Amino acid sequence: MDRKALKLAFTLASPPDWICPTCQKGVLRIKKDTFFQEEGQASRDRSHEAWEPDWIAYVYSCLLVCTNDQCKEVVSNVGVGSVVHHVYQDYRGEVDEAYIDFFQPKFFEPHLVFINIPDDCPESVSEPLRESFRLFFSVPGAAANNVRIAIEELLTALHVKRFNVVKGKRRPINLHQRIDLLPRKHVLLKDLLFAIKWLGNAGSHGNNGKNEITTDNVMDAYELTEHILHEIYAPKTKKLAALAKKVIKKKGPTK
Ligand SMILES: [Zn+2]
Known part of the structure; x- marks a missing residue:
């Protein structure tokens, strides 16, 4: 970028x-x-x-x-x-x-x-990201908020629950708590997700000067999101491990 x-x-x-x-x-x-x-x-x-x-x-x-x-x-x-x-x-x-x-x-x-979205990334996640790219230059705050929406959708795609049932009623679980509910294997991504949450928050409420979001902040959110999506949907370590396995099996270069 x-x-x-x-x-x-x-x-x-x-x-x-x-x-x-x-x-x-x-x-x-x-x-x-x-x-x-x-x-x-x-x-x-x-x-x-x-x-x-x-x-x-x-x-x-x-x-x-x-x-x-x-x-x-x-x-x-x-x-x-x-x-x-x-x-x-x-x-x-x-x-x-x-x-x-x-x-x-x-x-x-x-x-x-702005970022490379892996092919395997669900449409429910990539769609709000594209909406964010559309708004980037004209309404940075709304662009940041759309990254936050993409993160909510990502958690849903990773089967993190959205609601608690209290006395027979569905209560939405807030984004912070949902990030905490991430499966163990994604634990290293938690801090990155929390950072995006804060940037998205500023985008939602930030017309009072103090928390006004800049295009740099939105680009921070994009870079964090790109890393997260690649870790989940196109992990390099997994690809390289598969390549190494192939070479070892062949005891030489693969074709
Ligand atoms: Zn071209």
């Missing part, structure tokens, strides 16, 4: 290397003549005496094309932009200034893919 490409604002002179969501090999490049930017209604008002160029607010839209010749996927992208006053030293060491347009993506269709 290239965090810089996914979180930083970009300039048209150096757009980020977003990885193509379809082939996962090529990068997405802005298709020639498709980038449009306009100032919004409020931004166009220059009447205030204190007006400065950094009050400018753009919306933009463009098409992106995958650089992989075998793929050439087309992705549509929209976002917002602003003007940043940049003071710098030129090659003679003299101080100069410039106003530079910076852009921040808000939405991609099809959505970008």
Whole structure:
């Protein structure tokens, strides 16, 4: 995951290397003549005496094309932009200034893919993860919350019970307790799951500043989730043990 490409604002002179969501090999490049930017209604008002160029607010839209010749996927992208006053030293060491347009993506269709989800991962888990990828740029808090939903679904897929029956009534078991109920063989994943739970919590309640979730926090949750899913659905140790067994049985290289 290239965090810089996914979180930083970009300039048209150096757009980020977003990885193509379809082939996962090529990068997405802005298709020639498709980038449009306009100032919004409020931004166009220059009447205030204190007006400065950094009050400018753009919306933009463009098409992106995958650089992989075998793929050439087309992705549509929209976002917002602003003007940043940049003071710098030129090659003679003299101080100069410039106003530079910076852009921040808000939405991609099809959505970008942030982590590798193993083929054996149940749809009930991968579906909320894809929903999270869709929301990542526009509502990071909701993106984090969807990772939490994926974790709830993962526990269900691992047969961790969801309800206690108290006096004949079903009472939901909270996520913290469910993680504690994980079978012994997954005990090493508990801390990672608790961490995702906390990030998801912040995503659910975090509009009061203190717990506001950042795209970095969401990417933390993605990395933890990727590791957990691979440990459960595509464990390397299991694959390598099977490979070793094959070589030993053959007493030499396998074909
Ligand atoms: Zn591609």
